[in-house]
Amino acid sequence: MFSAENLLLYLFALLVMQPCFSIDSITVNQTLKDGESLISPGKFFELGFFSPGSSSSRYIGVWYHNFPEKYVVWVANRDAPITNSSGVLAVDKTGQLVLFYSENPQVIIWSSNISLSGANNNSAKLLDTGNLVLFKNTFSGKNILWEGFDHPTDTHLPTMKFGWNKKTKRDTFFTSWKSPDDPGMGEYSYRFIINGSVPQLFIYDGSRPYMRMGPWNGITYSGLPEYSVDSVNEVSKVYYIDNEEEVSTYYTISDPTYITRSVVDDKGIAQRLNWNAELQKWKSSWEGPDGNCDKYATCGAFSTCNSLRVADQGCVCLPGYVNKFTGELSSTSFDGCVRKTRALVCRNGEGFKKVSGVKVPDTVNAQLEPSLGIKACRDLCLKNCSCTAYAAASITEDVGCLTWYGELVDVRQFSQGGQDLYLRVDHHELAEDSKKRILKVLLPVVFTVVLILGITCWLLRKMRKRERINRNLELSNGSEKDDIAYMERYSDVNASKEAGTTSAEVHCFSSSTIIAATENFSVTNKLGEGGFGTVYKGRMRGGQDIAVKRLSITSKQGLEEFRNEIILIAKLQHRNLVRLLGYCIQQENMLIYEYLPNRGLDCFIFGKSELNWRTRFDITMGIARGMIYLHHDSRLRIIHRDLKASNVLLDASMNPKISDFGMARIFGNEQNGDTTNRVVGTYGYMSPEYAMEGHFSIKSDVFSFGVLLLEIISGRRNSSTFDAENSVNLIGHVWDRWLEGKPLEIVDPSLGESYEVSEVLRCIHTALLCVQESAAIRPTMSEAASMLCNERTPPSTPEQPAFVNRARGNIGPVNLSFFYETEGTTVSDDTVGITEGR
Incomplete structure (x- = not known):
């Protein structure tokens, strides 16, 4: 039974207790006030009011739920901050999603701003993708009136499309925050630009191109060879859409535990960030611009940039071109290149030179022929004297042709990945290439022949000298029969000996026994090598394993020293010293040891x-x-x-x-x-x-x-x-x-x-x-x-x-x-x- 005092305490607790459930949507009859939040059904994302950095202004935003910090991925009123904590988010009687001050509902701070007529029973819901969606009447994909993903801020999330809508003429792109304290629209934007026949990814600094990620090549964008797929888990995939309604791009994640986002910050740096749950922090898997070569057209026309090249800011002219100021292939001052000679490249014996592993040039001056293969693409470019280069439009399909007309700008050389670009060059450049190819083939052959002759002469002299010494050597050579008998005795001794005792017998093996045991010194039997020569594992006929030290023919150790070493090691018998079983002096000097399976410490x-x-x-x-x-x-x-x-x-x-x-x-x-x-x-x-x-x-x-x-x-x-x-x-x-x-x-x-x-x-x-x-x-x-x-x-x-x-x-x-x-x-x-x- 409750006493009167306990009953009063219980009623008071019910009055002050906050509800323990969370909501993911609001309807016409509900509002979201400052301090309250929506949480997506799977508890991946949260929507509510926040103040960025040291700012006191309030914004409606979406962030990851239950993360150590608020990583905001979307902001509704980014350019219309709330000046106090009286903001309210609601669906008004007309069905519009609106943000207003509670003390003055007539002043609308921000709204979904869509065309509606009459009263509507609409509702807004936060999805597990991080997308805030306004539905007509019921939560159905067919009833979507407005969605936050159509109005992105600085973050590209999985399934979030951006690009050009052909019907509505709306261009969807990402823009940086002004600063860490101000989510307002900044100077840098991440765009899908359609300024030629082939759309491309760009980062813009205001109205100026800052970094170009290139056109779609069937897997990713040619300027991002490492961006498309997570090399370990292979859970991320990039998509490109070009149909009657839109030209856009997006990416998906097949594993819901793999949390990733792409962000362009207020300094113009774009990053692909993956969440490391163990370290509780974000890890960057890609970043750009990364160095001078990532910046747009940094080397000028008809040039390429290689970040591994220390000199010349990484710039070098394409084949057949020279620096337009110095007349050289490279220079400390670089502002583009011109043709090396004034020879005609129009029906005058010209051809094409392949430049591999590059980001193809800006396609603003390019034409796409989707039905042509690479051979037909070459013929098309060769017939047109204005065509300066061609390439395959896709690295996954047999058809698709890109041809360039005029200047080639923003070519980037990669150490891995990239595409092949076929550059139009005159007949002089082709002739030089032919000479270089001949020299590349001929010089190694001549060098190899001279080297083989020199080594052969040296080996012959060495072998003759060794034969003379061997004839005078008092040590006799063994036979295969003797070798087998010795190893059988060695096996019997090892099977019955007490710990710490060994036999002092050392045997002279025949070379044929050692060759058979090591499978003619097979590479698969090689254990290691050093200045003394190479060590091989061998197996005798009886099944005993041995280690053979094959002394290098270049060793300065003389035969007498070799003989003394055999005598020395034979006398050293201890359980913590490697045991010498024998030696061989036929054809070459070898030492045969017991085999130790665990190799070196x-x-x-x-x-x-x-x-x-x-x-x-x-x-x-x-x-x-x-x-x-x-x-x-x-x-x-x-x-x-x-x-x-x-x-x-x-x-x-x-x-x-x-x-x-x-x-x-x-x-x-x-x-x-x-x-x-x-x-x-x-x-x-x-x-x-x-x-x-x-x-x-x-x-x-x-x-x-x-x-x-x-x-x-x-x-x-x-x-x-x-x-x-x-x-x-x-x-x-x-x-x-x-x-x-x-x-x-x-x-x-x-x-x-x-x-x-x-x-x-x-x-x-x-x-x-x-x-x-x-x-x-x-x-x-x-x-x-x-x-x-x-x-x-x-x-x-x-x-x-x-x-x-x-x-x-x-x-x-x-x-x-x-x-x-x-x-x-x-x-x-x-x-x-x-x-x-x-």
């Missing part, structure tokens, strides 16, 4: 990476263990000299294996480094003392490891471009974030937050110690691996690393406790502990 960490942090850390530790073996645990001390992401290969289980020992150097156990005059390797990974002085040591490899570790953490190449000022490489970028106390900002965004903070910080800290300027203060690989695995903070603080290329001054030591205050915590529940090295 660079394929995984750069670009769109799918490696989680645990896999990255395990790969890092595998690389470290391989380098420790080379520096300390193998029978000979090896300095790799080219450690980088592409030289780390991954097997099927994502275990890393260091490869490419072509640049490696061997030392005795007591020797740590050397100096060379021939610096080899990859810039970006080289230590400063090696790159600048030629001095290399185990600490050179440590520097490369530090760079590689930063790349694994960040997912970016050391040579990438960075936003921070003066950060010319990854090392500088990381050092900047380290000094700012924000080292985690360098972590690959694809990792999200699924990593252990302290572990990542320890890796960054260790990497910075590895890339120190001085080799003496860099850790050894053993020390670096220990830092990575030890949960404690690395014992030393990094100084400014190498190749930062800036003078920042002495800023004092960095407070490491700030970085490691979260040590022992995890960012994600599925982060696991560190796997200790084996």
